[in-house]
Amino acid sequence: MNKLAVPVMKFSETMSRMAFFQNWPAEAMAHLAAGTSLVTIGKNDVLASKGETLQHLYVVISGLIRLYIPLGNDMERVVALAGAGDSLGEACLMLDEPCPYNAVAGKDSHLLAIDGHLFRRELSRHWELANQTIGLLSRRLMESLRDTEICAQRSSVQRVACYLMQHQPALDAQCYEIFLPARKQDIAAKLGLSQETFSRTLGFMQKQGLIQVDGGRIRVDNGQRLAQITQREGT
Amino acid sequence: MNKLAVPVMKFSETMSRMAFFQNWPAEAMAHLAAGTSLVTIGKNDVLASKGETLQHLYVVISGLIRLYIPLGNDMERVVALAGAGDSLGEACLMLDEPCPYNAVAGKDSHLLAIDGHLFRRELSRHWELANQTIGLLSRRLMESLRDTEICAQRSSVQRVACYLMQHQPALDAQCYEIFLPARKQDIAAKLGLSQETFSRTLGFMQKQGLIQVDGGRIRVDNGQRLAQITQREGT
DNA sequence: CGCGACTTTGAAGTAAATCAATGGGCGTGG
DNA sequence: CCACGCCCATTGATTTACTTCAAAGTCGCG
Numbered sequence: 001m002n003k004l005a006v007p008v009m010k011f012s013e014t015m016s017r018m019a020f021f022q023n024w025p026a027e028a029m030a031h032l033a034a035g036t037s038l039v040t041i042g043k044n045d046v047l048a049s050k051g052e053t054l055q056h057l058y059v060v061i062s063g064l065i066r067l068y069i070p071l072g073n074d075m076e077r078v079v080a081l082a083g084a085g086d087s088l089g090e091a092c093l094m095l096d097e098p099c100p101y102n103a104v105a106g107k108d109s110h111l112l113a114i115d116g117h118l119f120r121r122e123l124s125r126h127w128e129l130a131n132q133t134i135g136l137l138s139r140r141l142m143e144s145l146r147d148t149e150i151c152a153q154r155s156s157v158q159r160v161a162c163y164l165m166q167h168q169p170a171l172d173a174q175c176y177e178i179f180l181p182a183r184k185q186d187i188a189a190k191l192g193l194s195q196e197t198f199s200r201t202l203g204f205m206q207k208q209g210l211i212q213v214d215g216g217r218i219r220v221d222n223g224q225r226l227a228q229i230t231q232r233e234g235t
Numbered sequence: 236m237n238k239l240a241v242p243v244m245k246f247s248e249t250m251s252r253m254a255f256f257q258n259w260p261a262e263a264m265a266h267l268a269a270g271t272s273l274v275t276i277g278k279n280d281v282l283a284s285k286g287e288t289l290q291h292l293y294v295v296i297s298g299l300i301r302l303y304i305p306l307g308n309d310m311e312r313v314v315a316l317a318g319a320g321d322s323l324g325e326a327c328l329m330l331d332e333p334c335p336y337n338a339v340a341g342k343d344s345h346l347l348a349i350d351g352h353l354f355r356r357e358l359s360r361h362w363e364l365a366n367q368t369i370g371l372l373s374r375r376l377m378e379s380l381r382d383t384e385i386c387a388q389r390s391s392v393q394r395v396a397c398y399l400m401q402h403q404p405a406l407d408a409q410c411y412e413i414f415l416p417a418r419k420q421d422i423a424a425k426l427g428l429s430q431e432t433f434s435r436t437l438g439f440m441q442k443q444g445l446i447q448v449d450g451g452r453i454r455v456d457n458g459q460r461l462a463q464i465t466q467r468e469g470t
Numbered sequence: 471c472g473c474g475a476c477t478t479t480g481a482a483g484t485a486a487a488t489c490a491a492t493g494g495g496c497g498t499g500g
Numbered sequence: 501c502c503a504c505g506c507c508c509a510t511t512g513a514t515t516t517a518c519t520t521c522a523a524a525g526t527c528g529c530g
Contacts, residue, residue, distance in 0.1 A: 134365065138326040194518075
């Protein structure tokens with residue numbers, strides 16, 4: 001199953017139902033819909049490769065796209081996991097620069113592919129669209145900085161603790177549940193760890209009574225001690 | 236010497252001379268100048284701290300600002316080094332989110348502090364300004380991704396090689412010179428290395444005949460072999 | 471039931487962090 | 501002008517935590 005694009009005339013309805021397009025000017029939506037196609041790709045299919053120039057802004061309808069930087073020996077560093085409602089490719093599209101990551105499907109996925117030139121044209125036409133995009137890019141940048149903060153932690157326990165803390169729903173929540181959005185090995189690659197180390201670290205934290213792990217579900221029992229770990233040194 | 240802000244009425248001239256403000260609409264500039272002050276800080280003075288809410292968009296006139304994420308044991312991870320003409324704080328300003336990094340002066344520095352609310356107002360008034368900002372944020376994001384690519388490399392030699400390659404002036408340049416924009420220990424912190432490892436790595440690469448190091452000046456002799464290193468595994 | 475994909479667990483190797491001390495450059499002040 | 505002190509860079513020895521290699525175990529699914 002390879003990349004399969006189906007150009008369709010009427011995406012206005014589909015698009016307007018998505019949270020991603022809320023608050024977009026109706027007129028812009030109408031123009032964009034004309035240059036938008038539906039892309040269907042199967043698990044492990046390649047959506048985009050590092051170095052190529054993107055022609056479209058992609059918005060994930062369903063499935064999961066893994067964005068990663070390939071490293072020498074068949075390893076990868078995951079930079080983002082785009083699920084339903086997430087977009088990808090904005091930055092390099094705006095700059096006409098080569099794509100900085102590989103994008104492959106982690107599951108069978110459906111995406112909208114919005115024509116890049118068209119999008120940029122609408123961007124300069126519509127006040128609100130530009131502002132939304134500024135917000136989007138800002139959020140991406142902050143996210144990226146948070147990720148580098150995680151990976152900057154030297155111990156694996158700190159990295160995982162950092163990761164878990166970023167998913168706490170409220171600032172003061174002491175107990176909460178997380179469902180890993182992808183395979184453990186992808187999460188590990190996002191944290192800059194090998195899957196083995198990630199597995200061991202989760203096991204260790206479980207033994208310490210910090211968390212409970214059950215497959216892709218992680219229960220955080222003690223948010224406070226978690227927070228301490230990230231600020232401390234040592235194990 | 237601590238943070239010292241001098242509000243001045245007429246920055247229009249100063250600002251319009253800076254490359255950063257080229258192509259900004261004159262009307263916006265006029266409005267912004269009214270809400271802009273000059274900030275003078277000495278080496279090692281704190282401009283902003285992680286977690287605080289920024290009120291201004293800063294533009295470096297002269298000097299050097301080190302942006303870093305503090306890690307537990309008195310270590311830091313440098314995320315950017317802002318020199319003359321660089322701005323900082325856009326993203327968290329746009330989102331009204333806490334600043335994700337510490338900002339301290341690496342040298343005695345002068346900056347413009349543009350009022351955040353004012354900037355945002357002008358942003359929504361001016362087509363071109365919004366577009367420029369989108370470009371700015373996009374560049375930042377790409378930069379950030381390049382940085383995570385560097386730090387994702389497992390060996391120190393690969394990390395340094397990556398860093399050197401990003402500073403090659405032309406795509407095909409085999410020989411070129413780099414002047415490190417800050418202390419070696421700050422560069423090391425940007426690469427996710429200890430200063431000791433960075434020093435050793437530079438020494439090693441020099442012995443290999445890849446580069447010549449002379450203080451903060453680095454001459455790359457063989458860009459091709461450098462490129463190979465980043466894609467290979469092992470030492 | 472059995473296969474494939476993913477995860478867990480174990481044992482060994484290695485590269486980078488850490489600790490410690492020396493050396494060089496520069497500005498300050500005698 | 502030299503001497504001192506400070507900051508930064510270098511070099512060496514040790515430790516440690518992560519990767520790597522290998523194998524077994526789990527889960528879901530055809």
